[in-house]
Amino acid sequence: MKKISIIILFLTTTFGFSQEKDSTEVVYKKRVLETIEVDFLMSYYKQDGIHSAVSGGNGMEELTNITPTFVVAIPLNDDDVLTVDAGISAYSSASSGNINPFDSNTPSPWQASSGASAQDVLTSLVLNYSHSSDDRNTIWNGHISGSVEYDYSSIGFGGGVSRLFNGKNSEVSVNANVYLDTWKPIYPKELQDFVDYGGMNGGIYDDFVITPGQISSEVYNPVNFKEHDKKNRNSFALSLAFSQVVTKKVQGSIFMDVLYQNGLLSTPYQRVYFADKGDFFINEFQLADDIERLPDSRFKLPIGTRWNFYLNEKFTLRTYYRYYFDDWDISSHTFNIEIPYKLTDKFTVIPMFRYYTQQQSKYFAPYEGHVSTDKFYTSDYDLSTFAANQYGFGINYTDIFTNMKIWKFGLKNIDFRFNHYDRNDGLSANIFTFGVKFVQ
Numbered sequence: 001m002k003k004i005s006i007i008i009l010f011l012t013t014t015f016g017f018s019q020e021k022d023s024t025e026v027v028y029k030k031r032v033l034e035t036i037e038v039d040f041l042m043s044y045y046k047q048d049g050i051h052s053a054v055s056g057g058n059g060m061e062e063l064t065n066i067t068p069t070f071v072v073a074i075p076l077n078d079d080d081v082l083t084v085d086a087g088i089s090a091y092s093s094a095s096s097g098n099i100n101p102f103d104s105n106t107p108s109p110w111q112a113s114s115g116a117s118a119q120d121v122l123t124s125l126v127l128n129y130s131h132s133s134d135d136r137n138t139i140w141n142g143h144i145s146g147s148v149e150y151d152y153s154s155i156g157f158g159g160g161v162s163r164l165f166n167g168k169n170s171e172v173s174v175n176a177n178v179y180l181d182t183w184k185p186i187y188p189k190e191l192q193d194f195v196d197y198g199g200m201n202g203g204i205y206d207d208f209v210i211t212p213g214q215i216s217s218e219v220y221n222p223v224n225f226k227e228h229d230k231k232n233r234n235s236f237a238l239s240l241a242f243s244q245v246v247t248k249k250v251q252g253s254i255f256m257d258v259l260y261q262n263g264l265l266s267t268p269y270q271r272v273y274f275a276d277k278g279d280f281f282i283n284e285f286q287l288a289d290d291i292e293r294l295p296d297s298r299f300k301l302p303i304g305t306r307w308n309f310y311l312n313e314k315f316t317l318r319t320y321y322r323y324y325f326d327d328w329d330i331s332s333h334t335f336n337i338e339i340p341y342k343l344t345d346k347f348t349v350i351p352m353f354r355y356y357t358q359q360q361s362k363y364f365a366p367y368e369g370h371v372s373t374d375k376f377y378t379s380d381y382d383l384s385t386f387a388a389n390q391y392g393f394g395i396n397y398t399d400i401f402t403n404m405k406i407w408k409f410g411l412k413n414i415d416f417r418f419n420h421y422d423r424n425d426g427l428s429a430n431i432f433t434f435g436v437k438f439v440q
Helices: 002-021 189-196
Strands: 037-048 063-066 069-075 080-093 119-132 138-149 152-165 170-183 232-247 250-263 280-282 297-310 316-326 331-338 347-359 386-398 409-423 428-439
Touching: 037 409, 347 409
Parallel strands: none
Antiparallel strands: 037 063, 037 069, 037 428, 063 080, 069 080, 080 119, 119 138, 138 152, 152 170, 170 232, 232 250, 250 297, 297 316, 316 331, 331 347, 347 386, 386 409, 409 428
């Protein structure tokens, strides 16, 4: 942090001297950001479903997540802006709680556990610095970030450059980002105790009776399970984009991301059940045969386009399309449309719709769809074949004159959105988002 401050101070001082030296040559240069801007953002997300990955593709997926975030943009001088983005993401999850469902006398994949893993808080911080050239046609930016939660931490850094030309009607941008993440692996309780006590010699096995799901002499013995050696997950991304003002009423852009990941890419606490192994239960909860296992590398390539059309003084049409594929054999299509309608000079309503369809990974199979001789396996339905619809509306209030004041800051914008999400595998969710912007 100290080093970053020194760099920012050096850049600010250097640019300041150069501007002072050339002040006789520059008549006027508009500041990139006139005053401090403060955004408060809040989202509330609630979902439920029937295919919990924690219980091997079978069980409740109830989850609630709240994410308050502050974003503060600070002009350092005419050319430079420092943006601070700080927030938390607090969740409670019935399915994550079932990493250890045995804190109840009646463990079941269809009821919530009160264990420590049932809730967590992720804390994140992002610092972004941008510099614009005197003609405002070139913008450089760089950022560092960090986040931490109970079993996961991440640091990131990156930067990019944007170039405007053709009378600022065309723009090309290139950005590169690196994220270095570390797991603190948590495993399903029955597997962890089996390893820690050398079999069924302690832990939960002293407290419960194991019931076989079939008549057999076989005993519970998860021989496939072993703890992960790797605990790091690294992500590298290169983003390219081109945007163009086609006419006064039409704007378009195309973009492409190239992403590569390596390290521990599976989730350590997601169970898998094998078709060629016997079933064993404690009450209604089936004991895991192993955890999810996926390759230690992944290549992703999304390509997309956006087009905005100014229809008339009341209506605007915004469209978005993206095609995605990766080397795990997942491919998907996303289409999004918004039609803002201007009620008054200050109020706009925004109906919206999003459609998504996906073809599954070659490593996915549903509950008891894998066999123990497979090398890779998962029953996470996020990697399955499915289609989803999301529809909702938004209300936006904008006051360019910031007549309403709170202390030294004027209210510039309020934005509220609600969306309902439905997936054809039984997952559904409601998403509320709220944002408010103040300027000094």
